[in-house]
Amino acid sequence: MLDVRALRQDPQSAAKRLKIRGFDFDVERFDLLESQRKSLQAETEQLQNERNTKSKAIGKAKAAGEDIAPLVAEIGNLGDRLDVARENFNQLQDEYQLFLRGVPNLPDASVPAGADEEDNEELSRWGKIPNFNFDPKDHVDLGAGGALDFETAAKISGSRFVVMHGGVVRLQRALAQFMIDTHVNEHGYHEVYVPYIVNADSLYGTGQLPKFADDQFKVAGEAEFYLIPTAEVPVTNIYRDEIVAGERLPIKHVCHTPCFRREAGSYGRDTRGMIRQHQFEKVELVQLVHPNESWNALEELTAHAESILKKLELPFRTVVLCGGDLGFSAAKTVDLEVWLPGQGQYREISSCSNFLDFQARRMQARFRAGGDKPELLHTLNGSGLAVGRTLIAVLENYQDGDGRVHIPDVLRPYMGGMQTLDMASGA
RNA sequence: GGAGAGGUGUCCGAGCGGUCGAAGGAGCACGCCUGGAAAGUGUGUAAGGGGUAACUCUUCGAGGGUUCGAAUCCCUCCCUCUCCGCCA
Incomplete structure (x- = not known):
């Protein structure tokens, strides 16, 4: 929610800035x-x-x-x-x-104008796009030997789910562990475990409700419960209606959860494979910081997410989302896009956002410095990373053309020293 | 799920129809004391909203009700604790 007092003072300039994201105030x-x-x-x-x-x-x-x-x-x-x-x-x-x-956050001055992802602005590229001396497969073909089974998933649940087998499952688990350990040990995050079912107030606090109810899985029953679409919701809401001591800032949490999304309205897009699933694993980074620090924190948090890709030696690029592609609550978002050889393109694997006080105002998440009045926090979050998509990226980038996938060095300790995955035999 | 006890400010805790936005304490802030600190001591200190201001409104888990008047009485719901039941 925007600051009403600021709105009252100058509604025209707010309207002007909201135009950048295509919102008509x-x-x-x-x-x-x-x-x-x-x-x-x-x-x-x-x-x-x-x-x-x-x-x-x-x-x-x-x-x-x-x-x-x-x-x-x-x-x-x-x-x-x-x-x-x-x-x-x-x-x-x-x-x-x-x-x-219903009014979204004001985009930061550095957010480029634009309608959709076509207008996002590339910031940087990292890594070398691999040159295969064979035709690289996409993850669906790589897993066709049985490692990735979409048909069985469709039987037991429906479309946009997957059943995985053997080494690939372990690889996914290894990825999550590796990410969490890195963020805890090298980046100073504190790990939390949270409920995967939340109430409506929590979704309201982070901005998924009331506007995006159709994207959520609602749990049947008398009480209004939802499956979490991202760990951002339960983790940020830890601080809803709280006043934390200023000395505790910045608060940095890492949290691994499954995420559940209905993705209504996206039918026909990414129907193949694991790119867009109703259920996927994600390691999320959440920060609650002093208002003066949030822009630094965004850079820092983005670098933390990038470091995972670098350690995995996966080529990626960073883009600033244009106004039209910006999420409801975000003032600015930087996406990391990993190279997927099977698709021959970069695909989003992390989304790092600064929400300023927009979420904090909705959920009254505040801090108090000394004897001062409580002040709203600034909140940020980013994927560090989307585990399911990282798995795809590893499979596609590390394939050898003979039905094997090499395990990235940093993951080997988590894989019992295993060096390759034999995809042909169902992994 | 059953029985009982509770949910009050940053925290702990008193209040159980009117002068209560709420005693007392901790914490915090600012003084005094001190070479400096600790201890001691004095003062202040809930949050949110409206109004240029004087001032004013709301909030004692949430929502209803009774009343001229509700933190206090009644109803519903949520949550916590203790005991019992069930169960990974």
Whole structure:
């Protein structure tokens, strides 16, 4: 959620910046809501004040042993008038809140204009795209010997799931362990384990609700529960409605979880293989930092994610998302895209974002420095990395043309020293 | 799932129809004391909103209700603890 006070001061410039992400901020509607709010609030509070004053007088009179009947009579239909005023005010507030909650974060000045991923801006490239003396397969073909079984997954669940077998499964597990260990031991993150089912407040806090309910898996039952679409949700919400001591900052968490996404609206895209699944593994990095530090933290966090790709020696590039491709809550996002030989293109494998105080305001995540007033934190997160896609990248980049995949050096300790995976035999 | 006890400010904890936004303590901030610190001591210190301001409104787990007036009474729900049951 944006700062309403800042919005009130200059709605025009906010509208201008929101244009960069293709969001049409209705200034007229905002002004109207704002002026209605003002008058209704003043009216309601005036009545409330009257009631408080008179009730207090009754209390005093009673304590003094006086007759309170005339005072009570004086109140008359004040209660009813107050009810009406309150009802009107609440109704408007609901409308106002709905309007404000639907407004995405302001893109940072460094975010390029643009409509979709075509307009994202490349920042850098790393690594050498491998030159095969054979036709590189994509991961689906590599796993066709039985290691990756999409048909069985479709039988037991549906499309966009996978059953994996043997060494590939271990490789995925090794990747996750390697990532977590690196972030904990080398980058100073604190590992957490969190629930995979969260309530609506948590999804609201990080911005998936109310706008993106269709992307979530909702759990049937009386209570409103959802499967997490990313660890960002439970991990960031640890600090919802909390005031942490300033000395604790920055807070840096790493968390490995499965992620569940319905990906509604993306049918027809990436239907082949494991690129876009309803369930996938991810190691997530989350930071909660002092407002002055968040831009540094974004660079740092992005570098942490990059380091995993570098250690795995996977070629990648970094891109800044343009306004149109920017997520709802983000002020700026840098994507890491890994090279996939089977597809002959770079594909997103990590997304690192600075949300400034947008999420923190929604969930009232604050800190207090010394005796000062509590202040909103800045939140950031990034994949460090998407494990399923990293697995694909390893399979495709490390294939040898004879149905084998070489295990990257850094993963061998996690694979019991294994050097190659024999994909042909079902891994 | 059953029985009982609870959920109050940054934290602990008192209050159980009116003068309560809430005693007391810890913590924190600023003084004093000290060569400096610790200890001691004094003062201050809930959050959020509206208003140029004076000032004012809201909030004692959440939501309803009773009342002129609710932290306090009633109802529903959520959560925590203890005991029992079930169970990886």
